[in-house]
Structure formats: structure tokens, C-alpha cells
Amino acid sequence: MKKKAVTLFLAITSLVLVLVGCSGGADEGSASQDEKTIEFMHLWPEGSSAQHHKIIEDIVADFESNNEGVNVEVEVLSNEQYKDKMKVLSTSNELPDVGMTWAAGYLEPYVEGNKFASLDDVLEGGLQDSFVSGTTEAYAIDGTTYGLPLELNVAPIYYNKSIFEENGLEVPQTYEEFKQVVATLEENGVEPIALGNKDRWTGSLWYMYFADRIGGPEALTEAIDGNGSFEEPAFVEAAAKIQELADMNAFNAGYNGLSDQEAKSMFMSGQAAMYMIGTWDLPNYTTNEDVPQDFRDSVGYFKFPTVNGQGDQSSFVGGPGVGLFVAENSDVKAEAKDFVSFFVEQWGERSVQDAGVIPATKVDAESMDLPQMYVDVLNDLNNASNITLFADVQMSPDAAEVHLNQIQALFGGEITPEEFAEAHQEAMSSEE
Amino acid sequence: MNKVMSNKWMIAFYVLPALILVGILIFIPLGLSAYYGLMDWNGIGDMEFIGMENYITAVQDMKFWDSAFHSFLLAFFSTLSLIVYLAISMILASKIKGADLLRKIYLIPMLLSSVAIAQLWIKVFNPSNGILNKMLMGLGVDNPPAWLANPDIVLYAIFIPILWQYAGFYILIYYAALKNIPESLIEAAKIDGASPLQIAYRIKLPLIAGVVKVTIVLAIVGSLKYFDLIYVMTGGGPNGASEVMASYMYKLAFSTNDFGYGSAIGFLLLVITLIVTVIVRKLTADKEELQY
Structure with missing residues (x-):
């Protein structure tokens, strides 16, 4: 009889272990009460985009030192994996607080599904003017902007x-x-x-x-x-x-x-x-x-x-390449919006100088030491009649x-x- | 312990963990994909119930039937290639010199990951720098075909690495089965004056018939749900010329955001595979079981 009880106990324990194993890990990331954590997912792994990766690390570090008590938790995936993960996360309503999105057609289902927060309030107060005209519009649906573009390419x-x-x-x-x-x-x-x-x-x-x-x-x-x-x-x-x-x-x-x-x-x-x-x-x-x-x-x-x-x-x-979004159901929305606005302000000059990105924010090509081809492209962009x-x-x-x-x-x-x-x-x- | 195992409840308890895992990881997703197939859903927003509409669209979707045709072609060629593998294993299993080394060589493709194989063959098929076209040009062919770009050729070109990839697997299975045949039977046949061909066809083949049947089912089912190399090497293109059912399903769900329709195709793929498996098993069913 005792033996039976032991076996029963073991069987139940293993069953519980299996179930716990299946559901585990969901809540581990949450921080202590007064510390806030912004989850940030981007698509520039260190291996293939070393410079991009470095700039992001620097910006995140700067942001954290400027904002006491706010942590930014970064997750990096490569392009295709990133797209797949976005799909999976959005079906289970677990999008990161801040992440990267593409313009127009890619954005649409996420906006329709009410997954991305409006960034109009971030753009107000001068930030809009720092973008090359036509770039934020590609992230707007029915007049509301849902993404802050980082790159502009022709x-x-x-x-x-x-x-x-x-x-x-x-x-x-x-x-x-x-x-x-x-x-x-x-x-x-x-x-x-x-x-x-x-x-x-x-x-x-x-x-x-x-x-x-x-x-x-x-x-x-x-x-x-x-x-x-x-x-x-x-x-x-x-x-x-x-x-x-x-x-x-x-x-x-x-x-x-x-x-x-x-x-x-x-x-x-x-x-x-x-x-x-x-x-x-x-x-x-x-x-x-x-x-x-x-x-x-x-x-x-x-x-x-x-x-x-x-x-x-x-x-x-x-068109603009990737842009930043803030998730609608984020529990640190205000901090996330501060982060994206800080990010785009920092991104422009650093990205063109260190990573050779043509940023979607206006930069002063003359004041920087850039290869001639960059100066030409930036000039062409300034004089572009249409993109x-x-x-x-x-x-x-x-x-x-x-x-x-x-x-x-x-x-x-x-x-x-x-x-x-x-x-x-x-x-x-x-x-x- | 015997006492414990004789208790039906105990048996149930032991089986339960595995059963739950299989249920959660396989059967629930299966049911869910059948259910999503009834929805209009982009994978992100809200679902809308539309009944059988996705399944009706699928039945009328020429692109789906084209991809299904390609999958069946692959199944046909995979089955056909089994004959070659069988012949190779017969030779390897008879005592020839270097059989051990050869067996290892045949097995190598199986050890490579699909993506590595795809990258390798993309290089082989490269229209201007690939080893294949370089060789053809060396032999005096002026305009060797662009293997992965020509819609009439691409499907067959891509079948070659797929078949090559699995050759080692089937050869290994046949080899093991052939090695299991008792030597005494072969010797008896030899004494009776049977030729090597007769031994192969009349004695060895019937004795491993069970294994052959299993490999036929494996080859067909594996072909019908095949995905990897096609996805990496051509992405189903150009313009759908090398699309198979699984790559079409993936494309619908992940690039056109049509999760509902993609799920419906996925479920149809399962149904088709099940039906074919049943038919193949019926066709190869045995009246009498041979024993050594």
C-alpha cells in the first residue's frame, strides 16, 4: 500500500512538472516595483550589423543614465526571424514595449488590430520638423502616425x-x-x-x-x-x-x-x-x-x-526603412515614448557618421566628415522632387x-x- | 513493481505525461489550425468566423492545385528513386571491397543541415559561375540553362538535391535490413544454382518487403509535406513554378498575412497526406507475411 502511494506521488509530481514546464517563464522578466523596464526589440545583431548594434547600445546606455530607475531590456533578432517573431508575439498580445516596424503595408494590420500606439503626441513640439518631409507620412494611417522612421533610402x-x-x-x-x-x-x-x-x-x-x-x-x-x-x-x-x-x-x-x-x-x-x-x-x-x-x-x-x-x-x-513603434498595451507607455523620441534625436548624426545610414532625420552634411558619395546622396535627397x-x-x-x-x-x-x-x-x- | 503495473490506473498515470505533451504540442495545434481555417484572420487583428469559405476558396485555387501537383511529382520521383537506392544497398551489402567507405560517403548528405545543402546547390546551379554550367560550357554547350530561373526546369533541378539529401537515409535502412537476412538462406540458394540477380529479386527483396513498404510510405509522406530546400533555394519561384503545398501555406500565412487561409491549406495538406497514406498502405497490404 505504501509503495503504491509513493508511485502515485511520483506520477503526480512528474505530471505537475510537465505542466509547469509548459507554462513557465512568462513572468520572470518583471522588475521590482519602483524600477521600470522597457522591453526593446531590434533587428541589428552584432555579427551582421556591428556599427548599428553599437550605436543602439550607446543610445540605450545614455537613456538609462539620464533616466534614473528606467531599464531598457534589449532583444536582438535577425531580419527574417524578427518578422516571424513579431507575428507570433502579436497573436499572443505580447509585443515588446518598443520595437521596429516597416512602413505602410506592413504597418496596416498592426494598426487595424490596435497593437501600435499613436505617436502624434511625440511628434508635436518640434520633433516633427527634424524629419525629412515625407518620411513620417509613410508611417501614418488615416492621419495618425504610428512609427518614427530611422532610415531613408533611395x-x-x-x-x-x-x-x-x-x-x-x-x-x-x-x-x-x-x-x-x-x-x-x-x-x-x-x-x-x-x-x-x-x-x-x-x-x-x-x-x-x-x-x-x-x-x-x-x-x-x-x-x-x-x-x-x-x-x-x-x-x-x-x-x-x-x-x-x-x-x-x-x-x-x-x-x-x-x-x-x-x-x-x-x-x-x-x-x-x-x-x-x-x-x-x-x-x-x-x-x-x-x-x-x-x-x-x-x-x-x-x-x-x-x-x-x-x-x-x-x-x-x-522610402524610409525601419521605424520605431510603441506597443498600445505597454504598461510603461510614457517611458517608452520618451525613449523613442530620445532615440530618434540621437540616431541621426551618429548613424550617418558611424554606420553609414542615411537617416530619416535631417542632418548637416557639411559639418561632418563624410565620404563624397554620402555628401552627393544627401544633396540629391535634399533636391529630390519626389520619392x-x-x-x-x-x-x-x-x-x-x-x-x-x-x-x-x-x-x-x-x-x-x-x-x-x-x-x-x-x-x-x-x-x- | 509487477503489482503496480497490473493496476490500470497506474498505467494511465505513467502514460499521462507523454500523452499530455503530445496533446499540447501536436493535437491541439492541429485542431486549432482546422479551427483557424474557418476564420478570416490576418494573424494580428480580430478573427471573423466565415465558415467553410477558406476551404471552398482553396478547392478552387489553381495555385494551390499547382503546388499540390508539384508535391505529388516530388512524391512520384522520390518513390521511383527508392529502386536505385535499393540496388545500391544490394551491392553494398554483398561483400564488395570498400563497402564500408562507400556506405559512409552515401550517408554524408544526411548529416548536413538542409540550409547548408541548399547553399551548396545554389552555388552548383549558379548560371554563370556554377560548377555545373562551367562544366557544360567546357563541353561546348553554348547556352547552358539557368537552372533555378527557368520555370520549365526549376522544379526538376531542385528535385535533384532533395533526392540526393535523403539517399543516405534510405540506403542505410535497406542496408541494415539486408544485413539481417541469414547467410544460410543465400548460401542454400547459391547451391541450388540461383544467379545473383535471382537471389536479389526472389530471395532478398521478398524478405525485406516489410521495410520497403515502410520506406515507400516515408518517401511519399515526406515529399508531400516537403518544405526546406524549396524555401531556401527558390522561395517557390519564379512566379510559383517551384511552389509546393507547404511553401504555399507558409507564404499565405507569413508573407500575405492570411493566417486563416494559410491554416486551411495546412489542414488540407494534412488531410491529403492522410488519405494518400491510407491508400498506399491498402495497395501494399500483404496477404501473407514472409519469415526468415
Whole structure:
């Protein structure tokens, strides 16, 4: 009888242990009563983004020393894992107090689900003026801002000056000249453009520029928000231009199966003459010591050419990168808002100087010791007539998926420009 | 202890912890995904009950059926490749020189993680710098195909590393089964004048039939729910040309924020796999069990 009791006891204990094991860990993080803890999740791990990581550490340390009794608990994940974790945390209503978000389409479900706090009160009182115009708007839904942008990127075409020189080429100003450049390079056995279209948004950049030059700066945005149509001739022509380039073998072989990373390595090893990517890549062409000096010296950039004499070269495709959000159900909301406002104030100059980020806050390029390419980009940004937000960010996730798949099909020659336009219009109209 | 184990309540208590774990980690999520499949839900906001709508959409969704077709193609080729693995194991199990070394070589892919294999084969398939196209160009092929970019080829190109990845696993299973056959049977057959082919086909194969059946089910089920290499190597592209059921499900739930629909596809994937398993088991069911 005694033996039985012991066994019973053991069985129950193990059962309890199993149950405790399943539910454990939920409350461990809570601090003592008078100390407040802000949970902060970001996506710049020390390994892959050392400088970003360092700046964040410094800002957090400064904030903690300025604010007695407030702790910032930092959690770091890499990009894709970060996105997955955001999903999981938001389903269980456990978002960190402060975290990073992307603009427009990414933000929308979180705002609809009432997960992010309005940051209008943070922007009031002067902070709004320190942002480059158009950047906070990308984080606004129905006039309320839910994120404070940290970066602003546009996509120019980078080119290899030594390859251009060897082939006697000049920087093209018009699409006709651009085609000439492509044809010459192709004839001389150099891959003209490195493109990794497995990632799809890379090809989308090219399409967006054609749409911008042919249809005007507002056309794409209007077509996406339903005030225009993707079946306008301008969009069909833009799609046709993509196929024209593809037929000229302007892009490296097998671009639809290559990642952006692979395309980049082709450009950086001198196998391709041109490469379009966001200004987030500037460090690779200026300050990054891991890239050979003579390659960095031979990289320049130019703005997307005009097409058929139309379009404004200082109209860019780009947009703010990540921004900071404050969770709606945070129990330290006031402190979290102080933190994000402190963060963006500190971020601007430090990030451009130490990490080569083009920040979304205004900085004085002249007063800093920056590589020439940075000064040029910052000047171009100041003189930009328009920045069209990346199409896949502007669209809802469903429409973006259609757009990105269609981009691959268009580049691969599986569909005609008309079918491309039709599929887009269909996706947009099913949104309503 | 015997006394304890004869008590039914005690048995229940011992089984309970494991049962609870399996329930929490497997069956509850299964039920939940069937339930989420009935919802319109973006994974973040509020759920809205929409009945069978997601399942009806799925049945009419050509992209889903395309991906299902790709999964079944993979299942077909995996099953077919078992014949090759079986032949290799027969050779390895007969006493040839270096069988030990060869067995280890075949097993190596199994020791690599899927992502490492994917990265390796991405390099092999690289259209301008990959070893495969370099070799083809060396042999005088002018325009070797862009393996992962051409929608007509990509699926078959990606099957190669998938099959390669699991070759070692099946060879190991067959090898172990073949080694279990008593030597005396083989010798008796030899004395009766059977040729090596006859021994393989008439004696060895029937004796490991049970194992072969298990591997067929494993290969088919594994193929139907396959995800890793496809996700890393092409992400289902270009334009869905290499999409399989599991990668389509992932895409719906995580990139288009359609958790409800994604869950419905996930549940359909389970149902399809279950049905196929039952059919395969019925087809391979035995009338008589052979014994050594």
C-alpha cells in the first residue's frame, strides 16, 4: 500500500512538472516595483550589423543614465526571424514595449488590430520638423502616425567606373543612351546589369522607375490607392520596356533564380557593370574596409535616366526603412515614448557618421566628415522632387504578393505587358 | 513493481505525461489550425468566423492545385528513386571491397543541415559561375540553362538535391535490413544454382518487403509535406513554378498575412497526406507475411 502511494506521488509530481514546464517563464522578466523596464526589440545583431548594434547600445546606455530607475531590456533578432517573431508575439498580445516596424503595408494590420500606439503626441513640439518631409507620412494611417522612421533610402544605379572607362562609355542621361551602354557592354562580353530577381522587389525597382519616368511621379501611387489604373498605357509601356531590356540580355544570366546577395557579389567582383540597389548599400562602396580599396574607388552612381524625353531625373524610388513603434498595451507607455523620441534625436548624426545610414532625420552634411558619395546622396535627397515609396511596401500584403510574382513573370517573359497590367488591376480592384 | 503495473490506473498515470505533451504540442495545434481555417484572420487583428469559405476558396485555387501537383511529382520521383537506392544497398551489402567507405560517403548528405545543402546547390546551379554550367560550357554547350530561373526546369533541378539529401537515409535502412537476412538462406540458394540477380529479386527483396513498404510510405509522406530546400533555394519561384503545398501555406500565412487561409491549406495538406497514406498502405497490404 505504501509503495503504491509513493508511485502515485511520483506520477503526480512528474505530471505537475510537465505542466509547469509548459507554462513557465512568462513572468520572470518583471522588475521590482519602483524600477521600470522597457522591453526593446531590434533587428541589428552584432555579427551582421556591428556599427548599428553599437550605436543602439550607446543610445540605450545614455537613456538609462539620464533616466534614473528606467531599464531598457534589449532583444536582438535577425531580419527574417524578427518578422516571424513579431507575428507570433502579436497573436499572443505580447509585443515588446518598443520595437521596429516597416512602413505602410506592413504597418496596416498592426494598426487595424490596435497593437501600435499613436505617436502624434511625440511628434508635436518640434520633433516633427527634424524629419525629412515625407518620411513620417509613410508611417501614418488615416492621419495618425504610428512609427518614427530611422532610415531613408533611395535607389540609384551604381556603376563600375573602370568598366565604363575600358569600354569607352559615358554615364547615360536618357534611356536611348542607356540602351547604347547596355548594347556596347553586351557586345564586349561584360554583363551589363547585375539583378537578383529571386527576391522580386529588386526587379520591382526597375519597373517602378520606368513607370515613374513614363507616367509621372504620382501615377504609381495613384494606381495603387485606387485613384488611377494599372491599365493606363504608361504602365503597359513601362512593362514593355522591362522586356525590351531583358531581350537585350541587359541583365545577368539566370537573374530570376539568383538572390540579391548573389547579384551584388557579381557587381562587387567586377563581373557586372551596373547594379541598382538602395542607398543602404553605400558603406560597401565607401567605408567598408572588407571591400578592396580599388573597387570602392571605382564605384559611382547615377540617377535613373529619362525615358522618351519624359520624366524628372530627381524623382526617386525609395522610402524610409525601419521605424520605431510603441506597443498600445505597454504598461510603461510614457517611458517608452520618451525613449523613442530620445532615440530618434540621437540616431541621426551618429548613424550617418558611424554606420553609414542615411537617416530619416535631417542632418548637416557639411559639418561632418563624410565620404563624397554620402555628401552627393544627401544633396540629391535634399533636391529630390519626389520619392515614390517601394511598390511592395505601399500595397497590401495580398496585392504585393501578386505584384512581386508578376514582376518575376514579366522579367522571365512568361507574360505580355498587357497581361501584367491586367493582373495588377485585378488585384487592386479585389482590394475594395 | 509487477503489482503496480497490473493496476490500470497506474498505467494511465505513467502514460499521462507523454500523452499530455503530445496533446499540447501536436493535437491541439492541429485542431486549432482546422479551427483557424474557418476564420478570416490576418494573424494580428480580430478573427471573423466565415465558415467553410477558406476551404471552398482553396478547392478552387489553381495555385494551390499547382503546388499540390508539384508535391505529388516530388512524391512520384522520390518513390521511383527508392529502386536505385535499393540496388545500391544490394551491392553494398554483398561483400564488395570498400563497402564500408562507400556506405559512409552515401550517408554524408544526411548529416548536413538542409540550409547548408541548399547553399551548396545554389552555388552548383549558379548560371554563370556554377560548377555545373562551367562544366557544360567546357563541353561546348553554348547556352547552358539557368537552372533555378527557368520555370520549365526549376522544379526538376531542385528535385535533384532533395533526392540526393535523403539517399543516405534510405540506403542505410535497406542496408541494415539486408544485413539481417541469414547467410544460410543465400548460401542454400547459391547451391541450388540461383544467379545473383535471382537471389536479389526472389530471395532478398521478398524478405525485406516489410521495410520497403515502410520506406515507400516515408518517401511519399515526406515529399508531400516537403518544405526546406524549396524555401531556401527558390522561395517557390519564379512566379510559383517551384511552389509546393507547404511553401504555399507558409507564404499565405507569413508573407500575405492570411493566417486563416494559410491554416486551411495546412489542414488540407494534412488531410491529403492522410488519405494518400491510407491508400498506399491498402495497395501494399500483404496477404501473407514472409519469415526468415
